[in-house]
Amino acid sequence: MIEVRELSKRYGAVRAVDGLSFTVEPGYVAGFLGPNGAGKSTTMRAVLGLDAPTSGEALVNGGRYADIRRPMCEVGALLDANAVHGGRSAVNHLRCLARSNGIGDKRVVEVLEQVGLAGAARRRVAAMSLGMKQRLGVAAALLGDPGVLLFDEPVNGLDPEGIRWIRDLMRGLAAEGRTVLVSSHLMSEMAVTADRVVVIGRGRLILETSMRELTERF
Ligand code: ADP
Ligand code: ADP
Secondary structure (H helix, E strand, O other), X not given: OEEEEEEEEEEOOEEEEEEEEEEEOOOOEEEEEOOOOOOHHHHHHHHOOOOOOOEEEEEEOOEEHHXXXXXXXXXXXXXXXXXXXXOOEHHHHHXXXXXXXXXXXXXXXXXXXXXXXXXXXXXXXXXXXXXXXXXXXXXXXXXXXXXXXXXXXXXXXXXXXXXXXXHHHHHHHHHOOOXXXXXXXXXXXXXXXXXXXXXXXXXXXXXXXXXXXXXXXX
């Protein structure tokens, strides 16, 4: 599970996240909804230990990311597909990540298969379309078979088939009992993927409720 407790993150004078608390339990897709600049990415980066909070904490299965012994086996993340770059092939990219996390090469073959990139394993990352990079990013997130998964605006820029694929994937991961948090600035996206929704604005919690409750109220 994910526990965000009184999390605050300032960048100079900007309060990117401001006393935010919410919990995401295993077994469903939690939508993280808010306009651009609301603090969704900052929160996810705090969960992943990529940014130290100004105050408060973000915990994965009760521990801070920095204290987790095998982080990729606890939490996987798809933050920005465009951030996957370099001249290496898809399979080498994954092997490097796997090895540095104590994960065997056999798992690399499995995740390439799972995301539909088995036939493109030798393709250079730099030569991949956004949709393929997205699948490669998902493969990286799944490498450690983690129980917690974060997806930051995963449908942005994808074609309809890619969008359908990633929605189905997230639903499937939740159905397996994993904890899934997916951000979007679009209510329409939440309506088709999320069971619960955490709504934030200006770094603060606005509403945390079930999707059913939200659609009945508005
Ligand atoms: P969201 O993901 O909801 O679009 P972000 O977490 O990216 O929101 O941004 C929240 C706020 O923090 C915005 O005002 C953004 O400009 C600011 N911000 C995010 N990252 C940085 C950074 N590295 N340096 C300065 N300001 C930042
Ligand atoms: P760099 O690109 O600077 O080499 P990495 O992205 O490889 O850094 O790793 C930075 C940190 O994020 C590491 O602790 C790594 O375990 C973690 N990490 C990288 N990719 C993922 C992922 N897909 N899911 C979860 N954690 C990840």
